[in-house]
Amino acid sequence: MTVDLATLLAILAMAAATILTRVGGLFLIRYVSLEGGRRKAIESIPPAVLIAVVAPTAFATGLAEAIACAVTAFAALRLPMLVSVALGVASVAVLRALGI
Template structure:
């Protein structure tokens, strides 16, 4: 792959825009007062994005993956992250071995 000047400048500009956006958010939040409702809404964004990424894969694949995602979600309600993920992995392995 060759890297010409225009491509390099585009990559650097996108990197600068990303860094500027993240750093400015850290500095600007000091001067804003965020209500409890807004904070709760902002706290809900990461799990919503995660579900938006996971759901199509979970529902567009086979039964083993879909059932393993359900088992993982149920386990995650009661257990820490690592055991919940382990349960999901074990579930998909067992279901695939069973032929699902």
């Protein structure tokens, strides 16, 4: 197995960017007061990212995936993210098993 230097550097650069944005966010959040609307905005980011990742797949595939996307979206409004994703996965599995 050979490792392409450009690929390795790209992977390392992406890892560094990911780590720096996470650490930078943790560092900068100390200087921001999270009250009222700001807290609501921060709390709405995970469901928005989840739907942004799931929706293209749901609309590019069949009815079972679209229904599972809707289930995931509604679950994400009230439930923790892990539970929402688990419900979406379970619902698409059940719908596919039913032949939808």
